Amino acid sequence: MDAKHVNSYVDDRPSEGVFRVHPAAYSDPELFELEMKFIFERTWSFLAIESQIAKPNDFVTATIGRTPVLVTRTPGNAIRAFVNACRHKGATVCRMEQGNARYHVCPYHGWAYDANGKNVDIKDRRAGQYAAAFDAENHDLLPLPKVAVYNGLIFGCLSPDVPPLDEFLGDIKFFLDCVMDQGPNGMEFVPGRVIYNYRGNWKLQLDNGLDPYHLTSTHTSFIEVQNRRRRGAGNVEARQFDWEKRAATRGGVFGFSNGHSLVWNDHPQPENRPIYPSNEEIRQRVGDTRASWILSKLRQTTIFPNMQIPEAISQLLRTFQPVAVDRTMMRVYCLAPIGERPDLRAWRLRQFEDFFNPTGIATPDDVATYEECQRGFQAKELGWLQGYARGIAAIDGGENEVTREIGIRPNESVIGKFEMQSEVGFHSCHREWARLMEAGLAGRKAYE
Numbered sequence: 200m201d202a203k204h205v206n207s208y209v210d211d212r213p214s215e216g217v218f219r220v221h222p223a224a225y226s227d228p229e230l231f232e233l234e235m236k237f238i239f240e241r242t243w244s245f246l247a248i249e250s251q252i253a254k255p256n257d258f259v260t261a262t263i264g265r266t267p268v269l270v271t272r273t274p275g276n277a278i279r280a281f282v283n284a285c286r287h288k289g290a291t292v293c294r295m296e297q298g299n300a301r302y303h304v305c306p307y308h309g310w311a312y313d314a315n316g317k318n319v320d321i322k323d324r325r326a327g328q329y330a331a332a333f334d335a336e337n338h339d340l341l342p343l344p345k346v347a348v349y350n351g352l353i354f355g356c357l358s359p360d361v362p363p364l365d366e367f368l369g370d371i372k373f374f375l376d377c378v379m380d381q382g383p384n385g386m387e388f389v390p391g392r393v394i395y396n397y398r399g400n401w402k403l404q405l406d407n408g409l410d411p412y413h414l415t416s417t418h419t420s421f422i423e424v425q426n427r428r429r430r431g432a433g434n435v436e437a438r439q440f441d442w443e444k445r446a447a448t449r450g451g452v453f454g455f456s457n458g459h460s461l462v463w464n465d466h467p468q469p470e471n472r473p474i475y476p477s478n479e480e481i482r483q484r485v486g487d488t489r490a491s492w493i494l495s496k497l498r499q500t501t502i503f504p505n506m507q508i509p510e511a512i513s514q515l516l517r518t519f520q521p522v523a524v525d526r527t528m529m530r531v532y533c534l535a536p537i538g539e540r541p542d543l544r545a546w547r548l549r550q551f552e553d554f555f556n557p558t559g560i561a562t563p564d565d566v567a568t569y570e571e572c573q574r575g576f577q578a579k580e581l582g583w584l585q586g587y588a589r590g591i592a593a594i595d596g597g598e599n600e601v602t603r604e605i606g607i608r609p610n611e612s613v614i615g616k617f618e619m620q621s622e623v624g625f626h627s628c629h630r631e632w633a634r635l636m637e638a639g640l641a642g643r644k645a646y647e
């Protein structure tokens with residue numbers, strides 16, 4: 200493929216009423232290789248949240264594209280990130296998900312590194328008959344060219360040629376603040392996480408996290424369960440909001456630069472959320488506008504390329520790590536205010552378990568659907584996919600009463616009833632996908 204062929208995968212002409220993506224974008228192994236190179240290795244990726252490494256020598260591991268990463272807090276209280284591969288023979292040095300360690304000792308031949316990535320020991324060095332040329336080499340872990348934190352969210356990049364994180368995130372920062380400002384002491388992951396894999400492309404998750412249209416057909420068993428709960432039977436402790444009340448609510452989509460996107464609607468029953476009792480505290484701390492976006496809206500925030508924070512049924516943060524063109528590894532955390540009251544934490548957990556995760560009522564439906572899409576993509580006859588068009592006629596230039604109230608300026612937005620179930624949320628991600636692929640193929644920098 201060359202740069203001028205990128206538009207045979209993303210047909211981006213909303214002013215003519217057209218936005219289509221070709222199934223090969225999800226199924227061609229050659230494109231997957233290019234995505235690793237031109238997207239994952241050249242843009243910011245979410246790594247961890249700051250409270251995971253609150254103390255000196257705390258660490259957490261992550262992956263950018265296919266590169267293993269080690270994130271540490273140094274004894275001097277700095278946050279640093281390294282390629283988690285030993286300088287000796289390339290084995291991963293740290294093999295745990297998180298913890299606290301003064302030294303990271305490579306299990307293969309025992310080379311040791313500290314939280315600054317500095318090589319502090321080469322096992323049996325003196326007896327090793329090393330030449331001066333070896334001594335002259337740097338043996339430290341390779342630092343990531345870029346690491347930065349926004350409101351407790353740690354990001355890293357394998358390339359130095361990226362805009363500052365603040366600029367990369369742009370106006371979607373307002374919605375990240377809505378996530379991270381829910382507790383007076385910040386946010387944490389409830390201990391533990393869920394990991395699962397599916398046999399499908401990573402962009403199936405990217406899309407689905409922005410897809411209100413599938414809910415009433417994919418998740419019919421959840422609707423059945425809700426009907427039973429309405430009669431007082433089953434897991435009423437989860438206190439889910441009533442989907443029937445949602446159709447008439449106001450909602451919309453904001454598409455931002457650099458691939459970020461948000462889908463939202465007015466919460467039909469905000470009293471069902473575990474932060475509702477903190478209503479007053481939040482309002483006083485962050486002001487009325489932000490408090491109302493925290494408390495009274497359902498929000499699905501997507502940070503391109505592979506992090507999403509859905510806040511509808513419960514509050515979770517997930518990453519989707521591409522493994523192969525048709526394999527993706529999901530990692531899901533339950534987000535919560537630090538120091539939350541135990542009864543509210545229990546309420547939160549009952550919601551976290553209810554809908555999402557392989558043990559929940561909805562994720563198995565979604566995962567099965569991704570795998571069936573991946574099977575359908577094998578049909579060479581299929582041609583352009585048509586699932587990016589709902590709501591296209593309602594796109595505005597990003598300036599309306601809602602964006603003015605918040606003080607943001609998305610590139611495009613759609614506002615209307617939830618029942619529109621707009622697919623415009625996909626546009627900015629696929630537009631950015633095409634932009635980065637084209638830049639890479641043309642030999643240009645990702646950001647000029």
Ligand code: FES
Nearest residue numbers: 285287288305308
């Ligand atoms: S690969 Fe790490 S010490 Fe040999």
Ligand SMILES: [Fe+2]
Nearest residue numbers: 413417561565
């Ligand atoms: Fe779903």
